[in-house]
Amino acid sequence: MFYVESFFNIFKKQPIKTFFVVFFSSIFVFSISNKTYLTKISNSMFSASTKSDNYFNFLLDKGASHQHVIRKLRNLPGVKKIILTSSKELDQKLTELKFESDIINNYTAIKVIFNQNLKSTSVNLVVNYLKQMVRSDKIIIGRIHRSKISKPELSMEFIINSFSAIIFLLFMIIFYIWTVEMKRYSFLIEQYQNKKYASIKISSIFLLLILLLNSLVFVNIKYTSPKWFIVSFVILSSSTLLLSVKNKWQF
Amino acid sequence: MSKSIFKDTQHSNPLLLNTNWYFENIKYSYRLGNKKINAINDISFELKKGEILFLTGPSGAGKTTLLKMLSGELLPDSGKIDPGPIRDFYPKCSLIYQDLKLLEHYTILENLEIVFNKKTHGSKSDFLDNLHYIAKVLDVYNRLNLKIKDCNGGLKQKVAFMRAILTEPDILIADEPTCSLDFENAHKIFEIIELYNQKMGMTVVWASHNRDLVRRFSGRLLHIEKGQIMFSGHACFM
Numbered sequence: 257m258f259y260v261e262s263f264f265n266i267f268k269k270q271p272i273k274t275f276f277v278v279f280f281s282s283i284f285v286f287s288i289s290n291k292t293y294l295t296k297i298s299n300s301m302f303s304a305s306t307k308s309d310n311y312f313n314f315l316l317d318k319g320a321s322h323q324h325v326i327r328k329l330r331n332l333p334g335v336k337k338i339i340l341t342s343s344k345e346l347d348q349k350l351t352e353l354k355f356e357s358d359i360i361n362n363y364t365a366i367k368v369i370f371n372q373n374l375k376s377t378s379v380n381l382v383v384n385y386l387k388q389m390v391r392s393d394k395i396i397i398g399r400i401h402r403s404k405i406s407k408p409e410l411s412m413e414f415i416i417n418s419f420s421a422i423i424f425l426l427f428m429i430i431f432y433i434w435t436v437e438m439k440r441y442s443f444l445i446e447q448y449q450n451k452k453y454a455s456i457k458i459s460s461i462f463l464l465l466i467l468l469l470n471s472l473v474f475v476n477i478k479y480t481s482p483k484w485f486i487v488s489f490v491i492l493s494s495s496t497l498l499l500s501v502k503n504k505w506q507f
Numbered sequence: 508m509s510k511s512i513f514k515d516t517q518h519s520n521p522l523l524l525n526t527n528w529y530f531e532n533i534k535y536s537y538r539l540g541n542k543k544i545n546a547i548n549d550i551s552f553e554l555k556k557g558e559i560l561f562l563t564g565p566s567g568a569g570k571t572t573l574l575k576m577l578s579g580e581l582l583p584d585s586g587k588i589d590p591g592p593i594r595d596f597y598p599k600c601s602l603i604y605q606d607l608k609l610l611e612h613y614t615i616l617e618n619l620e621i622v623f624n625k626k627t628h629g630s631k632s633d634f635l636d637n638l639h640y641i642a643k644v645l646d647v648y649n650r651l652n653l654k655i656k657d658c659n660g661g662l663k664q665k666v667a668f669m670r671a672i673l674t675e676p677d678i679l680i681a682d683e684p685t686c687s688l689d690f691e692n693a694h695k696i697f698e699i700i701e702l703y704n705q706k707m708g709m710t711v712v713w714a715s716h717n718r719d720l721v722r723r724f725s726g727r728l729l730h731i732e733k734g735q736i737m738f739s740g741h742a743c744f745m
Contacts, residue, residue, distance in 0.1 A: 269612055440610060441621070447602065448622040448674050 262445065262454070263461040266438050273434045278465065280427035281492055285470045287420040288488035291413065293479030298412045309336065310370040310379055311401050314386065315363035317394035322364045328389060332382055334374045341365035363396070376402070428495060435459075435499055443504065459500040463493050528554040528577075528593060533586035535572055535734075546572040547583070548734035554712065559704055559726030562714040569734040570714040571605060574682050577712060578602055593678055599627075601676035603684045607667040609655045615666050616651040622674045634673070641669050645695055660687035668696055672703060678710040679703075690720065697724050 267274045287294060316322050326338050341349075346365040370379055379400055386397065435455070442454035467489065474480045535547040546569045554560055554577075562570045575581040578600065579592025594600045609618050619638055628634035642648040645665045655663060664687050671679060679700065685693035701724075703709040715721050721728060730738035 265617075437610075437612075440608075444608065444610070444621050448670065449624045450599065 259454070259457045259461050262441065263458050263465075266441055266458065270434065270437055273430060273437075276430045277427070277434045277462070278469070280423055280430060281466050281496075282469050282473075284420060284423045284427055285466065285485065285488045285492060286473055287416060287423060288491075289470070289474070289480050289482075289485035290477055291416055291420075291484060292481060293477060294416050295412050296479070298416070309372060310374055311367055312379075312383065313341070313365060313367050313398040315365055315396040315398075316390065318362055318364055320390055320394045322366065325386070325389060326366065329368060329382070329386065332385065334371050334378045335368060335382060336371045337369040339367040339369070341367055376400075424491070424495075427492075428499075431496065432499060439500070439502075439504065455500040456497060459496050463489075463496060466492065526556055526590065526596070529587075529589040530554070530576075531587045531589065533573075533576065533583045533588070535569075535576065535581065535583050545734050547576075549586075550731070550734070550736055551586075552729060552736060552739060554710070557704070557708040557710055559700070559711040559713065559724070561721040561724075561726050561728040562712065562731060563718045563721060563728060564716065564731035564737075566716060568716075568731045570716075570731060571682055573731070574602075574680050574712065574714055578680055593680075597677045599674065599676045600678040600680065601671035601674045603667050603671045603679070603681040605682040607663050609663055609666060609670075611656040612654065614652050614654050615647060615658070615662075618655060618666055619651075619670055619673060622670055624674075627675055638669070638673060641672065641699065644699065645669065645692070661689070661692060664688055665692070665696070668699075672699060675703075675707065676709060677707075678712070681711070681713045683715055684713065685715065685720065686717070693720055694723075701725070 316325060322340070326340070329335055330338055349365075368382065370382070383397060383400065386395070438458055439455050442458055445451050445454040470485070470489070474482075474485060529551075530553070531551050533547050533550045534545070536543050536545045538544070548569075550569075550573070562573060564570050572581065576583055576588065577593050579594040582592075590596065610621075616638075623631060623634050628637070639648060642651060645668075647662065647665055647669065650658070650662065653662075655666065658666070664684060668681075668684055671681070685696055688696070700709075700711055700713075704711055711726070713721070713726075718730070725741075727741060728738065729736055
């Protein structure tokens with residue numbers, strides 16, 4: 257209780273500094289332990305337009321049973337969806353591509369969409385399977401459109417990691433400034449009250465506060481990773497205690 | 508003096524109540540650039556429990572170094588402190604630092620309240636009674652809510668003294684505690700020290716460069732120059 261009172265005495269005397277210390281440390285723990293959640297949110301905010309799946313189109317001769325082909329393809333692993341393109345849509349596409357319009361009469365257009373992040377080897381296996389299933393004169397396979405989603409995801413993760421590092425740096429600076437007054441206060445407690453490790457104990461109160469604040473977030477956000485929560489808290493605790501360990505009257 | 512000040516007087520280490528400290532052939536030097544400076548040069552003396560010992564000498568004589576050794580902050584290069592640094596035996600050892608070490612953004616009252624300890628003072632109201640009494644004697648009572656940064660040097664010294672004495676120490680080690688005070692205020696401080704010395708058997712080690720001032724008080728005096736003892740005896744004989 258004594259150290260809780262001491263922490264709040266220091267808090268009262270430097271409310272702005274204490275606020276920023278608590279703020280930056282909470283943001284740091286939050287950003288590390290909710291990296292997945294933040295990446296997901298950021299992607300939906302900034303890279304929605306680039307979001308697309310792996311897919312390819314093929315034209316199947318009307319002489320071949322497109323239902324049989326679709327059924328076989330649908331059972332393959334990695335295939336997400338198969339869409340039968342309507343004649344109207346196909347006509348529009350062919351006009352755009354300046355193809356002969358009699359294709360509509362002879363072919364059925366089918367679009368095969370793969371699961372996200374499916375490896376290109378798996379995609380090629382599906383295409384090869386299709387080539388083997390249908391005679392080559394009865395099928396025209398279009399090029400495979402690759403997903404563009406993996407790259408933005410990586411860069412977003414990098415941005416979030418960089419953001420966490422900057423926040424941690426800011427925390428260290430503001431915490432160092434905050435410890436000057438805290439260490440003086442602790443020095444006096446140790447000198448005149450015969451207490452030991454006062455600054456470490458006061459810092460521990462601060463860490464408990466951060467733990468409590470972030471646990472509340474942890475409970476409310478289902479994406480919080482327990483592993484990364486512990487890692488971020490260990491980083492925060494060790495750096496905080498390291499800065500508090502030398503208890504001297506400093507200027 | 509209010510009775511409450513001494514009602515719970517207890518020594519932090521009763522087994523050592525009558526222990527004297529022996530400083531034998533103490534030497535201490537430090538380096539300033541390439542130059543080796545002998546701050547303390549083969550000093551031997553005895554510190555008796557319950558006595559008032561003045562350390563006098565010009566600036567740089569080695570008074571502060573000797574006080575730091577007493578408190579255990581510094582260890583001698585050679586020689587022996589028997590039974591050991593005072594702080595190891597008496598945790599209730601208060602220091603008044605030369606630079607005072609006050610919290611500038613805190614009020615006088617807040618600086619003094621830092622020393623409140625339930626074990627030592629019992630209730631907060633008893634502690635505040637003592638605080639108010641000493642504050643009245645030293646003419647600080649009406650300025651308790653003044654921030655330290657707004658105080659003059661003399662007032663700061665009074666606060667540093669009050670903070671040290673409010674811990675009800677067994678030993679008080681003071682480094683130039685009255686250098687910014689006039690004789691009247693220095694006398695008031697000494698009266699309080701004498702009272703604690705008589706009622707509680709508080710040992711006092713008081714460093715000062717002002718020989719004329721300490722000569723007026725009762726106590727033993729050690730005069731140091733260039734790290735060596737030049738005089739040892741009753742203060743009034745110096």
